[in-house]
Amino acid sequence: MSEYVLKTNARIEEIGAAAWDALAGADNPFTSFAFLSALEDSGCVAAHTGWQPQHLSLESPDGGILGVVPAYLKGHSQGEYVFDHAWADAFQRAGGQYYPKLQISIPFTPATAPKLLTRSDAPDQAKALLIDGLERACQQLNLSSAHATFLNDDEMALFVENQWLERHDRQYHWFNKDYQDFDHFLAQLASRKRKAIRKERRTVAEHGLKIEWLSGNDIQEHHWDSFFAFYMDTGSRKWGRPYLNRNFFSLIGDSMGDRIVLMLAHDGTEYVAGTLNLVGKDTLFGRYWGCNQHIPNLHFELCYYQAIDYAIAHNLHKVEAGAQGEHKIARGYEPVTTRSAHFIPQPNFRDAVSDYLEEERRHVALDQKLLQGFTPFKKE
The missing domain is CATH 3.40.630.30 (Gcn5-related N-acetyltransferase (GNAT))
Known part of the structure; x- marks a missing residue:
């Protein structure tokens, strides 16, 4: 760990377009420097809107950037599409301070996108180091929690390996x-x-x-x-x-x-x-x-x-039509599971949320199975 340096960056410009896009690649428009910097430059994402940039970067000993994570200090739970208002209420009623929290996401965007952005030649442990850096930032800033939303399956597995809690929800996608x-x-x-x-x-x-x-x-x-x-x-x-x-x-x-x-x-x-x-x-x-x-x-x-x-x-291959909307099923859009990961340092609060998420995942899986029976495709 001592060979690498983890930093938090108050603006994406501190990392720069060339370095960021070399890590993000061109597959997903929401992780591009152009999209994320436009949110900051327009003032839509800023401390006064409750989305304070806190992007994490991982540097090699020679100063090269090996990885980044789009992250924000959140002063509320709006614009995320993974709802934790009940968690915030419970934490605060117990005497804690839920906000600010650390949000690893694309602001205002309920679309699956990579969050652990690393160079193709980065060492195998680079993504694990980024997750460790998120946990360290959460603890050093005395935050209640960290939340990585709309993860792909590979990244979800990495977060779970690091003992983050797994949450499931549902969207409707069309497949070509x-x-x-x-x-x-x-x-x-x-x-x-x-x-x-x-x-x-x-x-x-x-x-x-x-x-x-x-x-x-x-x-x-x-x-x-x-x-x-x-x-x-x-x-x-x-x-x-x-x-x-x-x-x-x-x-x-x-x-x-x-x-x-x-x-x-x-x-x-x-x-x-x-x-x-x-x-x-x-x-x-x-x-x-x-x-x-x-x-x-x-x-x-x-x-x-x-x-x-x-x-x-x-x-x-696919159309992702955003959050919610069971009416999409009749129009050829199929139910799919979306995933998020949650880091909660406080043991009692973590245990309570873990129990809740276990039950919630069961309900999501049952609903998913039921909804598959309502797709409009011919039955074999």
């Missing part, structure tokens, strides 16, 4: 099974489900909307203006205070526009709805949606069916 087009996908569904989807799409088509897929330089500021109005309307109705500001969208448009797919519906006079997607190596990530007028089934069309069309056309 070598479909040639949307009709080929529909052909795999039971007749009643197939007819229902065709009816929903026909309802939208009858309104004569033109749906545009915009990426890269095709996305202009007036497109962002329209989309931001949609985003603000949806955000205000769903959770009271939207997390992102207008500047954030301009920043990602400039720095990573080729990894963005902005889908906008135009009625011949103005844009009436839109959804924002980001593209990974083999996945389309659906993130935000909004509209300025009610058109039946337009939400399903833009968020789910257009995403399927895009994934098939671009040979992507």
Whole structure:
């Protein structure tokens, strides 16, 4: 351990774009320097919003960066999509101080992404050292806990090996099974489900909307203006205070526009709805949606069916359509388990949370099995 140096960084800029992206790679847009720095540069992620950057870096004896972890000191539990409000309440009623806590995540993003970002030539123990560094930071700062959310299976196994508690939840993803087009996908569904989807799409088509897929330089500021109005309307109705500001969208448009797919519906006079997607190596990530007028089934069309069309056309393996939503099952999206890991130094609190999570995992597994029976695909 003495050969390596662990540091916390108050801004991602302290690590730098070249060093960060050399570790993050290009597979997932949310771990890119462009996305994470836009959150900081726009002021969406900062101490005053309750998301204080505390990125961990691991340096070799020669000063080279071997690994990083996107991490934040959190003053609340908003914008995480893995809910621990009951834990905070119990801890504080027992006389403890739950906040700030250490959050290892992509802010405001319920999408699976790597968190232990290391060089391909890093020593075998590099990821274990990063986990150890997170624990040390938690203890040295006298924090109640640390939480790593939306982990892939490999990283989940590493955290569990280090005695972090495992938590399960559920999302709904669409999988591309070598479909040639949307009709080929529909052909795999039971007749009643197939007819229902065709009816929903026909309802939208009858309104004569033109749906545009915009990426890269095709996305202009007036497109962002329209989309931001949609985003603000949806955000205000769903959770009271939207997390992102207008500047954030301009920043990602400039720095990573080729990894963005902005889908906008135009009625011949103005844009009436839109959804924002980001593209990974083999996945389309659906993130935000909004509209300025009610058109039946337009939400399903833009968020789910257009995403399927895009994934098939671009040979992507999967569509992740964000958090929650059992209604996605009828539209071909399948239930999948999501995973998070939790470090709780206080023994009694850890034991109580561990017992709760054991029971919760059983319920998630039972629900998962039950929901699989409701997928719209033909039964063999």
